[in-house]
Amino acid sequence: MPNYSDTPSKFGCWLIPPVAVTGATYTVTHADLGKVITNRGGGALAVTLPDPATVPAGSWVMVYAVAAGNMTIGVTDKVIALNDATASTIGWSTDGEEIGNSVLMVSLGTLWFAEVHVADEANTLAVT
Numbered sequence: 001m002p003n004y005s006d007t008p009s010k011f012g013c014w015l016i017p018p019v020a021v022t023g024a025t026y027t028v029t030h031a032d033l034g035k036v037i038t039n040r041g042g043g044a045l046a047v048t049l050p051d052p053a054t055v056p057a058g059s060w061v062m063v064y065a066v067a068a069g070n071m072t073i074g075v076t077d078k079v080i081a082l083n084d085a086t087a088s089t090i091g092w093s094t095d096g097e098e099i100g101n102s103v104l105m106v107s108l109g110t111l112w113f114a115e116v117h118v119a120d121e122a123n124t125l126a127v128t
Contacts, residue, residue: 016034016035016036017036018035018038018040018064019037019038020040021038021040021042023042023045024042024043025046025048026045026047027047027048028047028048028049028050028061030050030054032061033055033060033061034059034060034061035061036061036062036063037062037063037064038064038066039066039067040066041067043067043068043069044070045063045069047072048074048075049073049074049079049112052078052107052109052110052111053109053110055107056107057108057109058106058107059107060104060105060106060107061105062103062104063103064101065092065098065099065102065119067098068098068099070092070098071093072089072126073090073105074087074088074090074091078110078111080112080113082114082116082125083127085111087114089126089128090114090116091125092118092123092126094123094124097119097120097123098123100119101116101117101118101119101123102116102117103115104117
């Protein structure tokens with residue numbers, strides 16, 4: 001269930017609270033669903049998602065790079081990304097091209113669907 005404010009902002013939109021991670025690893029919990037995970041205050045970050053079968057279909061989490069550093073997001077064999085229906089991770093590591101990249105991960109109930117937003121055409125995404 002998304003964890004957002006029950007009161008819309010003065011602009012009429014729902015507020016989505018960010019989660020600023022300062023460590024090198026982070027495991028997404030049910031409380032993080034409907035939030036934006038960032039590496040603000042940190043650098044390289046490996047984000048582990050819960051098994052999609054344990055969260056309601058349609059649940060989402062966004063991972064956004066606001067600091068330089070390699071990033072990976074995933075869960076073993078449960079990610080749909082870039083022509084791979086059973087990937088384990090998606091990430092980026094092109095030096096000087098990390099900031100501004102993001103990926104919206106949406107649970108389909110059995111897999112996570114990755115919608116990638118690349119900040120620069122020179123960036124290389126890696127799917128494993």
